[in-house]
Amino acid sequence: MKLEELRFGTELVKRGFVAMQKGGVIMDVVNAEQAMIAEEAGAVAVMSLERVPSDIRKAGGVARMADPAKVLEIIDSVSIPVMGKTRIGHFVEAQVLEALGVDMIDESEVLTPADEDYHIVKTAFTVPFVCGARNLGEACRRINEGAAMIRTKGEAGTGNVVEAVRHMRAITSGIHELQGMDDIEIAARARAIEAPFEILKDCAVRGRLPVVNFSAGGIATPCDAAMMMQLGCDGVFVGSGIFKSETPAEMALAIVEAVNHYDDASVIAEVSRGLGNAMPGLDIHKIPESEVLRFRGN
């Protein structure tokens, strides 16, 4: 096989990778032990981190990419894909994550942004990117920069699903509105929400985002996860919700089951029994504005 006959990192190879994650749960982990618990529970991938979001909030200061030693420790411990987080706009952290062998990069508002004007040019990378979004315009801007996957931002590290719901509904209703529009109206909407016309048009035709869309940021129980699935997302990210709960292995298993049978309340009831306390929650309205993560990156 001649190398020139192989095409790496094409749009279809990137989006295809993401398509394989659909219907799955991606879990935040901070070491090999947690990664193995996640894999055993049936996670489709793990997000390698220095700290889970709720601990990032507590620690304060500048939150950066994880130590490469940590990322490699996690990569070596599991066979499922491993993702890594880079700061918004920090393309060198992203280059390093790609060099380490992570399967997907999350340009994440959970870390402290490195560039307040520009996101990473994601088309320049071989591995696919996932980016957060709160609404349709933001999602389309990220897709235009080359994101192969969107996750609704929610408010990470709070155990409060309310923002995840808000962002999911915003994207869905934004697309519903487009579907009654002709091209000139879509063009006007594109200007209003600062989104590229072609991507908006694509959303209107498909009746959904042109890339896979997971829900994230505050999912703490099997019911939360199933609700996000019923609201139309393709899968969920669970951050602090698993390893900050009283029974992480059981919680991980229960959330996988709940996503799998999201439309069957009897299954969700069964898997939710006796899980102990979910992660301690945080009142979103009491977070000082400077510590609100979802406002980072636009």
Added chain:
Amino acid sequence: MGINIGVCALQGDVSEHIMAFKAALSASGQEGEVFSFRRAMDIPRCDVIVLPGGESTTISRLLRKNEMYGPLRAFKGGIFATCAGMVLIGREVDDPRVEPLGIMDITVGRNAFGRQRDSCEMAVTIIGDERPFCGYFIRAPVITSVGPEAVPLCYADRVVGAVQGPHMALSFHPELGGDLRLHLLFLKRLGADTTAP
């Protein structure tokens, strides 16, 4: 009476498989229904089962949890398996985290090409077809050995596809690219019950 094609929707690229088989049915002029299923009780009403791409460890665990191993092993129709589906359908896998179904006489190696940065588009040779096929290999497995009951079908340096009776297993994802040749070949073989590709 049309053909009932059920895509096992525990996890993975289910909608892509549904669209590809709908297109293949219409291209071959056959009647039929393509649907997804997530319960073992739906298996008997299928003529064809699709085991999609996804994470094989996840799907394996969910097959066990949903008590599908027995019904799938007893299934009499044809199975179309891509990527993770191929990992599951074989006799043996190089990873104890995945329990194979043992339906096809092949041995499979997981993630044989490496990590996502090594995932690629690559030309595949299909036996009996002169035109190369664009294969999308995504953290793909390979067939490391083909037993006497199965027959190799596709090559890309290594064996990346095989058939056995009505079953077909592929390392790559024909459901992604829009080229329906392998789907059509699968449908053609269903009635024919040939042993050679």
